[in-house]
Amino acid sequence: LTLAAVLGLSILLTACVAGTVPTDGTASDTSGSAAAVTPAQSDGTPTTSLGNMSTVSTMVIDRGLDEVGRACIDCHKEIQPGIIHDWRESRHGHVGVSCLDCHQVDKNSPMATQHENLIGTDIYMSALVPAATCGRCHVNEVDQFNASGHFRAYRQQIPKDSLHALVFKHEGQENSEFGSAPNETGCIQCHGTEIQLDAENRPVSTTWPNSGVGNVYPDGSTGSCAVCHTRHKFSIAEARQPAACASCHLGPDHPDIEIYENSKHGQIYAIEGDEWNWDAAPDAWEPGDYRAPTCATCHMSGIGELQTTHNVSERLYWNLWAERSEVRNSSDPLSPLLGDGEAGRDMMKQVCQACHSELHTNNFFEQGDRAVNLYNVAYYDEAKKMLDELGEKGLLEENPWTDDFQLIYYHLWHHEGRRARQGALMAGPDWAHWHGFFELQQDLYELEDIYNRRMETGQID
Incomplete structure (x- = not known):
């Protein structure tokens, strides 16, 4: 063999091993999904990553979606390819949950709008997806969320005149044109707000977009799951890592991520976290998958006899953010003391004792x-x-x-x-x-x- 032939054969073998040139002549899918997802050129013929590096705009996706569902994908992969890439890699994408399943609303919904390509049909959409929509499938998770401090994140701010005066009068300097900026770019991005709509039922810029976990939507529902499971990937692995909490739980008034990083738990995570198993099923994510807890481990995850919960307040004994800390002992859904602090402490001790002795745990508390x-x-x-x-x-x-x-x-x-x-x-x-x-x-x-x-x-x- 000549040198050129040897080099050519080497390149071909490397490409086959990498999965870019299938040995059987068919288009390859290296995503691990059994779904029909094939890179294609504009004429519909397969291409390779060597010939075209795009993995979104040239993607042909057919996962049993109906005609409208496929139309959403085909259009948005050209306009917002990042959305389609995330969706394609998500659990939703792999089981055939389409854009319509989350964004379609009833014609009479206060959030209903009609896409220009759907005028004349009975299909109405909304950019807003509250937790109640997720609850159609994730019933227990949303019920648990509704009993948590996250649910109350905005509602507890409503009666606080002093806080409103700080944000609008003092920080906003009572400026009629721009005075809402501190609230829009600060408070609502974590706490959420009451989302307002324009004449065409589209959210207005003074209230949306935001990443507030306690958003109150025009249909009366509360909460956003996408704060922790960011759209459009909705990853369980993402929500289990400290960074998912850090965008809100930080800073001089609640430096939770900084405190975590200062702890021995955070030290171990910083050194070893990239080697841990973040994808285990709910109630199966146990010590061994990780060597130190994250926020989600202590406050949410199923460990031992504990079941996974989306009530992040359930295992808390004290209210630590109030002016004076009191033990949680209220049945009022909007009370910052909602819950049973004694029961919460018992549950938190179970989390600790998955790794620590009873003596260590009791002395710590x-x-x-x-x-x-x-x-x-x-x-x-x-x-x-x-x-x-x-x-x-x-x-x-x-x-x-x-x-x-x-x-x-x-x-x-x-x-x-x-x-x-x-x-x-x-x-x-x-x-x-x-x-x-x-x-x-x-x-x-x-x-x-x-x-x-x-x-x-x-x-x-």
């Missing part, structure tokens, strides 16, 4: 509970007592955001206090101490100085 109680009685209660006394004597400014006492008080519970409490119960020592209790004692001393000065002089300085 005793440490954390002491930190929460210290915050409650030594910091919050003392600060609140001073706040109330100053208020009774008219020694607080009307605007809390320009009053040193009220601003420091807010930081004491909303920033430093949360960091101390959450750091203690998520095993993040730097956040419990230096970002938590160290700064709390500084806050308290400053509050005491301002309080004493105002009480002595009878004036706001």
